[in-house]
Amino acid sequence: MREAYHVELENLASNLARMSGQVADAMERATRAMLDVDLALAEQVISDDVKVDDARAECEEQAYALLALQAPVATDLRTVLAAIHAAESLERMGDLALHVAKAARRRHPDPVLPEQVRPYFAEMGEAAVRLARQAEEVIKTKDVDAARSIETDDDRVDELHRHLFTVIMDREWPHGVAAAVDVTLLGRFFERYADHAVSVARRMVFVVTGKMPGYTGDNL
Amino acid sequence: MREAYHVELENLASNLARMSGQVADAMERATRAMLDVDLALAEQVISDDVKVDDARAECEEQAYALLALQAPVATDLRTVLAAIHAAESLERMGDLALHVAKAARRRHPDPVLPEQVRPYFAEMGEAAVRLARQAEEVIKTKDVDAARSIETDDDRVDELHRHLFTVIMDREWPHGVAAAVDVTLLGRFFERYADHAVSVARRMVFVVTGKMPGYTGDNL
Numbered sequence: 001m002r003e004a005y006h007v008e009l010e011n012l013a014s015n016l017a018r019m020s021g022q023v024a025d026a027m028e029r030a031t032r033a034m035l036d037v038d039l040a041l042a043e044q045v046i047s048d049d050v051k052v053d054d055a056r057a058e059c060e061e062q063a064y065a066l067l068a069l070q071a072p073v074a075t076d077l078r079t080v081l082a083a084i085h086a087a088e089s090l091e092r093m094g095d096l097a098l099h100v101a102k103a104a105r106r107r108h109p110d111p112v113l114p115e116q117v118r119p120y121f122a123e124m125g126e127a128a129v130r131l132a133r134q135a136e137e138v139i140k141t142k143d144v145d146a147a148r149s150i151e152t153d154d155d156r157v158d159e160l161h162r163h164l165f166t167v168i169m170d171r172e173w174p175h176g177v178a179a180a181v182d183v184t185l186l187g188r189f190f191e192r193y194a195d196h197a198v199s200v201a202r203r204m205v206f207v208v209t210g211k212m213p214g215y216t217g218d219n220l
Numbered sequence: 221m222r223e224a225y226h227v228e229l230e231n232l233a234s235n236l237a238r239m240s241g242q243v244a245d246a247m248e249r250a251t252r253a254m255l256d257v258d259l260a261l262a263e264q265v266i267s268d269d270v271k272v273d274d275a276r277a278e279c280e281e282q283a284y285a286l287l288a289l290q291a292p293v294a295t296d297l298r299t300v301l302a303a304i305h306a307a308e309s310l311e312r313m314g315d316l317a318l319h320v321a322k323a324a325r326r327r328h329p330d331p332v333l334p335e336q337v338r339p340y341f342a343e344m345g346e347a348a349v350r351l352a353r354q355a356e357e358v359i360k361t362k363d364v365d366a367a368r369s370i371e372t373d374d375d376r377v378d379e380l381h382r383h384l385f386t387v388i389m390d391r392e393w394p395h396g397v398a399a400a401v402d403v404t405l406l407g408r409f410f411e412r413y414a415d416h417a418v419s420v421a422r423r424m425v426f427v428v429t430g431k432m433p434g435y436t437g438d439n440l
Contacts, residue, residue: 088308169398178389
């Protein structure tokens, strides 16, 4: 039983790694579509989202099969449940990338972002994508140190997100209410994506090591 | 094994029902705190959120124990996993009520909402809370018809949420950028809460009946 369990868990973990790569690509492209006003790229992210949904369904089926056939207990059981939670977060990250792409499409051929806030979003996008790639690396390399900059990147996204509000709320904000609404929602999409990515990366450390990295108050 | 399984599943289901009641209360109070500019009520919602987090941890432990000791398969296994997903959504609903309460506190003693949009939020709050109470009813009464108005209430929240944007984006919006940002975020909190409530209610129908109600494209 132990060997079959480990083979199946390995399959599940590699599917989660692939899914992490998919949602990292999705957010990377969605960010570029938004910054470069690239409609074709936005459309690609939108039509690719179904692949993430399918991957999640496949991960859940693998987890069900693992539970039903191997009936793992103790740490093995918690590992499978961590994988199920990770798949749910990854699908949500795909949805958030989709929302960014749809915002870019909705305003096309106008840019959805005023020039003034582009640098913040470029940096938030980079940090968010890096978080998703770290989750992928942890699984692929079993090197949990790959997750070492997780907290730093997440803090940076939160900091940029908070700073955005001071920019929008400034009396000198010259771009009007509609742009402020877009910036508010887009900022929240990146912040949520980064939160989920942190949760996925930490769960992946658990899947690989059986130990949860330092608890910082979120749910794992 | 079957009898022990059903007793433990019953316990888990009644904890989920209690959690649904908690997050319904939280959103009802958060909405009232926001509409009535009631700081004490907002503080209560904020300090009560830890109870929802604890209830979720307890549900997860019950589900782990059920899986480890009973090793359910087929529909029984899917039922326990549906309960785990429901507990996650319920905790998220608690977080969203918390966000509404914090917004009310942040602007106190000013109201966070301009008078013009109060009726929309009053109605969104009512529909969102009703959705959470339906999830509770399904479990308590095992009457799946209690879930019959789920789609209607969810559609109504979506409709109000969309309408809010047309109100904010209107050239005549006289309340400025800061109020538009608050209204945007608050609208999103109610919309996400309602989405999670629908997912919980449908999962509860599954927990009670072993059948998922009509599939409408979201993940269950």
